[in-house]
Amino acid sequence: MQVGIIGLGYVGIPLARRISQCGQGVTGFDIDAERVSGLNGGRSPIKHIADAEIGTMLGDGFEATCDFSRTAECDALIICVPTPLGKTREPDLSYVVSTMESLAPHLRAGQLLSLESTTWPGTTEEVLRPYVERAGLTPGVDFHLVYSPEREDPGNPDFDTRTIPKVVGGSTAACLDAGVRLYGLFIDRIVPVSSTRTAEMVKLLENIHRSVNIGLVNELKSVTDRMGLDIFEIIDAAKSKPFGFTAYYPGPGIGGHCIPIDPFYLTWKAREFGVHTRFIELAGEVNAAMPRYVVDKLITALNDRSKALRGSKILALGIAYKRDVDDTRESPSVFVMELLRDWGAEVHYSDPNVAVFPRMREHSFDLASVEVTASSLASYDAVLLLTDHSAFDYGMIAEHASLIVDTRGAFRDMPANGKVVRA
Numbered sequence: 388m389q390v391g392i393i394g395l396g397y398v399g400i401p402l403a404r405r406i407s408q409c410g411q412g413v414t415g416f417d418i419d420a421e422r423v424s425g426l427n428g429g430r431s432p433i434k435h436i437a438d439a440e441i442g443t444m445l446g447d448g449f450e451a452t453c454d455f456s457r458t459a460e461c462d463a464l465i466i467c468v469p470t471p472l473g474k475t476r477e478p479d480l481s482y483v484v485s486t487m488e489s490l491a492p493h494l495r496a497g498q499l500l501s502l503e504s505t506t507w508p509g510t511t512e513e514v515l516r517p518y519v520e521r522a523g524l525t526p527g528v529d530f531h532l533v534y535s536p537e538r539e540d541p542g543n544p545d546f547d548t549r550t551i552p553k554v555v556g557g558s559t560a561a562c563l564d565a566g567v568r569l570y571g572l573f574i575d576r577i578v579p580v581s582s583t584r585t586a587e588m589v590k591l592l593e594n595i596h597r598s599v600n601i602g603l604v605n606e607l608k609s610v611t612d613r614m615g616l617d618i619f620e621i622i623d624a625a626k627s628k629p630f631g632f633t634a635y636y637p638g639p640g641i642g643g644h645c646i647p648i649d650p651f652y653l654t655w656k657a658r659e660f661g662v663h664t665r666f667i668e669l670a671g672e673v674n675a676a677m678p679r680y681v682v683d684k685l686i687t688a689l690n691d692r693s694k695a696l697r698g699s700k701i702l703a704l705g706i707a708y709k710r711d712v713d714d715t716r717e718s719p720s721v722f723v724m725e726l727l728r729d730w731g732a733e734v735h736y737s738d739p740n741v742a743v744f745p746r747m748r749e750h751s752f753d754l755a756s757v758e759v760t761a762s763s764l765a766s767y768d769a770v771l772l773l774t775d776h777s778a779f780d781y782g783m784i785a786e787h788a789s790l791i792v793d794t795r796g797a798f799r800d801m802p803a804n805g806k807v808v809r810a
C-alpha cells in the first residue's frame with residue numbers, strides 16, 4: 388500500500404514515520420519546497436524527530452514532493468495541514484481548501500481520503516465531500532472518506548503515534564470500515580464513532596476540556612494569590628484524590644497550535660445553530676489575560692525595589708509554549724515579551740530549544756537565546772520563568788538572579804526571602 392501524507396509538520400512527519408516503520412510505502416506532500424528538499428536530504432524540521440530517523444525513512448522508501456499529481460499513485464491520502472484562526476478569530480480553512488484544490492484533479496476510484504486537521508463539526512461533509520463528488524466519485528461506493536483527529540503530544544515520552552488510540556468517523560459505514568482497517572495497520576487501538584461530525588466534535592471536546600480547566604486554575608491562581616495560598620501546593624494535594632479530579636496547572640496563558648485556537652472553531656459553528664459557547668469564551672478571556680497578569684506582578688515587584696519597568700533589563704526563561712519542545716506558536720511567553728517591550732523594558736530570552744527567535748506571522752524580535760550563567764543572570768533586573776525546561780538549573784537561577792517572577796511553581800520550595808514572586 389502507498390500512503391500519501393499531505394502537510395509535513397508536527398503531525399504529518401511523526402505519522403509518516405510510523406507508517407513507514409510498519410513497512411507501508413509513504414509519500415509526503417507539502418507546498419513548502421525548502422521543507423521538501425530538506426526532508427529528501429535527510430534533515431528533520433522538528434526538534435524531537437532526529438535527522439537519523441528521516442534517514443531511516445528515506446532508506447525505507449519515503450520521499451517528499453511538491454508534485455501533487457503523484458497523489459494519484461497513493462491508495463490512501465491523509466491531510467495534516469494547518470487550521471488556524473483568521474484575524475477576527477474565525478476559522479481559517481484556507482489550507483484545507485487549497486489542499487483539496489490540489490488533490491481534486493488527481494482523486495480516483497479506490498482511494499481513501501482522511502482529514503486529520505482539527506476543525507469544526509461538518510467540515511468533512513460540507514467542505515471535502517463536494518470535491519470528491521465533483522470528481523465523479525461516491526463515498527462508500529467507489530471512494531472512502533473519513534475524519535480522524537490527530538492527538539499528537541510533542542515531547543511526551545509516554546505515548547507515541549502507535550500507542551495513542553485513534554478515533555475514526557466515516558462518511559458512510561463502508562468508509563468507516565475502510566478507515567478502521569487503514570489506521571489499524573499502524574495504530575494499536577482504533578475507536579470508531581458513528582460519523583465524521585462526531586469524530587470532529589471529539590477532538591474539539593478534548594481541547595475545550597483543557598482550555599476551560601486551565602482557565603479555571605488560572606482564575607483560582609489569582610484568588611489563592613490574594614489569600615496568600617500556594618495554588619501548586621493545593622493542586623498537588625487535591626491530586627491525591629484517586630477519583631473525580633484531574634490536575635491542571637496555571638501558567639502565563641495557553642499556547643500551541645491547538646488549545647488557544649480549536650475551541651473557537653466550535654464557537655463559530657455553534658452560532659449557526661443559535662448557541663453561544665459561554666464557557667469557551669470565558670476560558671479564552673481568562674487565559675488571554677494571563678500575560679498581562681504576569682507583567683503586572685513584575686511591575687509591582689520592581690516598584691517595591693523602587694524600579695520602573697521602563698529601562699529594566701528582563702530575561703524571559705522559556706519561549707516555547709510548553710516544556711521541552713521547540714514550538715513557539717501562540718506561546719504566551721511571546722505575548723509577555725511583547726508587553727514588556729511595549730512598556731519600555733529591555734527584554735531578552737533564553738530557551739535551550741529555540742536558538743534564534745523564530746520567524747512568526749505576528750511577532751518579531753531580533754534576538755538569540757541567552758546562555759543562563761551566574762554572570763548573565765546577575766546582569767538582569769528580573770528573570771521571568773515562563774516555560775519550564777528540563778535543562779534549566781533552578782538552583783543556580785535562585786542563587787544568582789536578583790528577582791524571579793515564577794509562573795510555573797518551580798521555585799515554590801525556596802525560602803521566602805522576597806526574591807521570588809509567584810505569578
Ligand SMILES: NC(=O)c1ccc[n+]([C@@H]2O[C@H](COP(=O)([O-])OP(=O)(O)OC[C@H]3O[C@@H](n4cnc5c(N)ncnc54)[C@H](O)[C@@H]3O)[C@@H](O)[C@H]2O)c1
Pocket residue numbers: 393394395396397398399416417418419422467468469470482483485486489503504505506537538539540541644645
Ligand atoms: N502540533 C500538534 O501538536 C497538533 C496536535 C493535534 C492536532 N494538530 C492539528 O493538526 C493540523 C496540522 O498541525 P501541525 O502542527 O502539524 O502544523 P505544521 O504547521 O507543523 O505543519 C503543517 C504543514 O502543512 C504544510 N501545508 C500548508 N498548506 C499546505 C497545502 N495546501 N498542501 C500541502 N501542505 C501544506 C505546511 O507547509 C507545513 O509543512 C492542525 O489542524 C492542528 O490543529 C496539531
